[in-house]
Amino acid sequence: MENGLEINRLKFFPVMMFAIVMGLSGLTITYQKAALWLNFPSSIGEIFMYLTTAVFLVVLSIYAKKSLRYKMAVVNEFSHPVRINFFAAISISMLMLSIIYKEQFPLISAIFWYPGTFLHFYLTMYTISFWINKNQQIDHSNPAWFIPIVGNLLVPVGGIGFVDIDILIYFFSVGIFFWIILFSLILNRIIFHNQLAVKFMPTLFILIAPPAVGFIAYYKMFEVVDTFALMLFNLALFFTLLVLFMYKNFIKIKFFISWWAFVFPIAAMAISAMLMYHIKASLFFELLSYVMVAATTIIVLIVTYQTIVHIVKKEICIQE
Structure with a gap:
């Protein structure tokens, strides 16, 4: 019976488990940049680099096993109006691992970046086609829809030196355009329709990610902080302050694996703040950097603890 239960748990192993890799990747890059710009010990980022890679390989192997044993369960997830967006977490995990390895091990970075980029290109096309071809209910829209879009903005961050910049600008353009479109749709849903389901409340943090990652990508490609770059950074800061202002919405909700949605956007904001400090060298951005690094670390500790407890x-990995 116990063995049968374990097999059944494999059937319900959700694709959103890749959000754990996204969160840990964000934490790893945060500490890598903190070592570079805030004089943190470089060993912290290195430890997280190997830990994140190990977690990715474990989650990938389990999900691959599920796809072989329970093919229809994967097909059902891939045609689910909400879960389809989390398949992009697979390619985003690969893109973030490419960023993690970029400075020290460019070959390993390329091994993650090229298939991650091709996979994300496909998933972006498939997801948007899915939205167009199938009627979407307004209650199904939530900030998780940003996940396939954010990945396009990550492509330029790790892609400098791998391909021509015009290709990177293509992904950046797609990401920015659909961020604006989807934000309008989701804001309309949140304000004028039913409230988000409790399990998707953490996805409000994803509102931070597109402008934060967009700012980093823009600076990576053009190495300037112009008006557009400042707008992206300040929008990311605004959404960070907004979710902080709404903290009561999050402190009492039941744990779901979607809590890992807290981590990646906060890490993206921490990296953006450190990048601004690196460029501007002002006290405000230095203080903001330390606050955001601390916030990212605390959130990871809380979510990791809750994940272990519930495992x-x-x-x-139970039927909903």
Whole structure:
């Protein structure tokens, strides 16, 4: 019976488990940049680099096993109006791992970047085609829709030196355009329709990610902080302050694996703040950098603890 239960748990292993890799990748890059710009020990980022890679390989192998044993369960996830967006977390995890390895191990970075970029190109096309070809209910829209879009903005961050900049500008353009479109749709849904389901409340943090990652990508490509770059950074800062202002919405909600949606956007904001400090060298951005690094670390500790507790209780990978 116990063995049968374990097999059944494999069937319900959700694709959103890749959000854990996204979160840990964000934490890793945060500490890599903190070592570079805030004089943190470089060993912290190095430890997280190997830990994140190990977690990615474990999650990937389990999901691959699920796809072989329970093909229809994967097909159902891939045609689900909400879960389809989390498939992009696979390619985003690969793109973020390419960023993690870029400075020290460019060959490993390329091994992650090229297939991650091709996979994300496909998933972006498929997801947007899915939205167009199938009627979407307004209640299904939520900030997780940004996940396939954010990946396009990550492509230029790790892609400098791998391909011509015109290709990187293509991905950046697609990401910025659909961020604006989807933000309008999701804001309309949040304000004028039913409230988000409790399990998707953490995805509000994803509102931070597109402008934060967009700012980093823009600076990577053009190495200037002009009006557009400042607009992206300040929008990311605004959404960070907004979710902080709404903290009561998050402190009492039940744990779901979607809590990992907290981590990646906060890490992106921390990296953006450190980049601004590196460029501007002002006290405000220095203080903001330390605050955001601390916030990212605390959130990872909380979410990791809750994840372990619920794994032990066998409350993850169950039928909803």
